[in-house]
Amino acid sequence: MDVEAGSPTPELISDGRSPSGKQNYGRDVIGQRNKCRHWRDFILAYETLGVVFGGLVTSPLYVYPSMNLNSPTEEDYLGIYSIIFWTLTLIGVVKYACIALNADDDGEGGTFALYSLLCRHINIGTHKLKRASLSMDLSHSNQLSSHEKSKLVKFLEESITARRLLLLLAMLGMSMLIGDGILTPAISVLSAIDGLRGPFPSVNKSVVEALSAIVLLALFLLQKHGTAKVSFLFSPIMAAWTFTTPIIGIYSFLRYYPSIFQALSPHYIVHFFLRNKGKGWKLLGGTILCITGAEAMFADLGHFSKRSIQMAFLLTIYPSLVLTYAGQTAYLIKHLDDHIDGFYKFVPTPVYWPMFVVSTLAAIVASQSLISATFSVIKQSVVLDYFPRVQVVHTSQHKEGEVYSPETNYILMVLCLLVIFGFGDDKVIANAFGVVVILVMFITTFLLTLVMIIVWRAPLVIVMLYFIPFVILEGIYVSATFTKIPEGGWLPFVVSIILAFMMFVWYYGRQRKIEYEIENIITVDHLKGLLSSLEIQRATGLCFFYTNIQDGLTPVLGHYVSNMRSLHKVTIFTTFRYLMVPKVNLSERVIIRKLGIDGLYGCIIQYGYADSLNVERDDYVSQVTNSLKEHIWQNFDGSSPNALKEEISQLANAALLGIVHVRGKTKFHIDKHTRLQEKILLGFYEFLHGNCRSALPAIGFPLQGIMEIGMLYKT
DSSP states (O other): OOOOTTOSSOOOOTTSOOHHHHHHHHHHHHHHHHHHHHHHHHHHHHHHTTTTSHHHHTGGGTTTTTSOOSSOOHHHHHHHHHHHHHHIIIIIIIIIIIIGGGOOBTTBOSHHHHHHHHHHHSOOOSSOSOTTBHHHHTTTTTOOOGGGOOHHHHHHHHOHHHHHHHHHHHHHHHHHHHHHHHHHHHHHHHHHHGGGGTTOTTOOHHHHHHHHHHHHHHHHHHGGGOHHHHHHHHHHHHHHHHHHHHHHHHHHHHHHOTTGGGGGSTHHHHHHHHHHTHHHHHHHHHHGGGGTTHHHHHHGGGGSOHHHHHHHIIIIIHHHHHHHHHHHHHHHHHSTTOGGGTTGGGSOGGGHHHHHHHHHHHHHHHHHHHHHHHHHHHHHHHHTTOSOOOOOEEOOSSOTTOEEOHHHHHHHHHHHHHHHHHTOOHHHHHHHHHHHHHHHHHHHHHHHHHHHHHTSOOOHHHHHHHHHHHHHHHHHHHHHHHTTGGGTTHHHHHHHHHHHHHHHHHHHHHHHHHHHHHHTOBOHHHHHHHHHHTTOEEEEEEEEEEOSOSSSBOHHHHHHHHHHOEEEEEEEEEEEEEOSSSOOOHHHHEEEEEOSSTTEEEEEEEEOTTOOOOHHHHTHHHHHHHHHHHHHHHTOOSSOHHHHHHHHHHHHHHHHHOEEEEEEEEEEEOOTTSOHHHHHHHHHHHHHHHHSOOSSOOOOOOGGGEEEEEEEEEO
């Protein structure tokens, strides 16, 4: 109630407070909520230390040791520190913390998330991404109308070559990030354990490799417990590393070279290249490692929040790295030839062993950031149907992006161990590492530019202010790292090409199947014709016929009916729809519709990432049949009560007589008339399809009630 002007005693609101008191109370509530939100952000920022930034903040372990420096001078070290500082500032702060983290796709980050974001706004998908997913149903809901489309959008939509190149770019970016997930654990742990050889020269390389393998084995076995538990365990370790290394850095530059920060002037970079020319250009292959793990900051976005990652990076990680590299460089200026062991040499003797322990533990944690990022990008690509189906376990009831993939985890583990025992030498691994680090960043720059133009609709001047400097900067780095390909840099290329080829083959096979299903889709009218023209027996019992087609019926049904001359009296055509929410309410889980043929119904079952569908525990069949009965009652027009009773009675009797779950098992028919290209691609697709997980969620069908209907698709 409003208070009149001049009223000596304000009227009380229903809760006993005056309007002014009510406003103050409201401000207090909002203030408390803001405080809670800020505290939650601080807690999340603390947890990111144990998951997101491990690879980035531990880079001082291997940056200087990876460089092939011959008789370096004070000016060389000042130039290198200037390069490191500006690389961290431009790529870390400007590109990732301030720009890339804003380009999320439903909270997910990484190159494939950028591609998915573009697909949501323009029609560049060469086939529908995944028809059983609501998120994919909505993927084109934000698309531009034809009169709003720019020339770039029209070109991308109309050119199949441009669309495929864009998809290939996203696939390569994802493959490179997985390569990063293989190399980061190997180089981080090897560099840390290598600290044993300083005080104990008798420790040989084989011992270091064996200890590194044991450490990594334990790390990968911990992954099944989930990101939250791992980050809770690892964050204190990374906090110790993040705050102790800059303290040593401050001590070092105050003792050895207090004027180190003069190197922040870019003219030191110019003099460095004028003095060293081609040799200085090649050294960029080592300095790029200072920013390794920055892509994980973007790819791990689904595990945390944008604000928490920005807070952690800008308030702790970035200052820590600047001060640590300052201390390392100051020490090396006074000890010019100690760069081979550039980290442990600059650690003061009294704290050597405590720092060795912290370094080793931090190196273990460093591996976590890329492992988590790999799980995220695998999950994204599986949901989008661009990667063979592997098991993806959601380890949190509250955070959709917090995932674990057992198959991916163990493959990464084996590959990491092979890298350690196959290469062993830190410099060789560093060469491979540098290639994968800069290429994934280069790809992100191109995709992010398209997002700025198409999704954000940023002015062209602003886009160019981003694109031109970063293409030049990262292009120079790419050219330098390419010189390392014969010296170990070939490894990530081989891994990435294999992964990208596997993804392309899967995409090609899925596209061909979808095209065949669309061309041979069974409509309700077509099914009516089949049932009336053939002598079809209507078998007793209840049949759940599973399909991934929502608008129509799968060709497998026509194949089944034509050859078996049989169909159950009550058949429910069932499609599973994955929603990006934790749990779907029971009242919204089952969507029923009649198909216009006696005893035939359509059913969509919606489930979230934290739902566990299980026949025995959730009484899945009862949920569907009860929803079907309710649907029949709600759509009863009152004209024929007997027909209503008969329909419900038919459903109940069918369930009592027996339940069968029918699903199609389709395969391409490859014969002598099939083209060689298709024989290779479709043959490999069938190999992948035969060894991957089923598209149906694991809902615990009783084995005696499962029937698979095989069908060959023409190539």
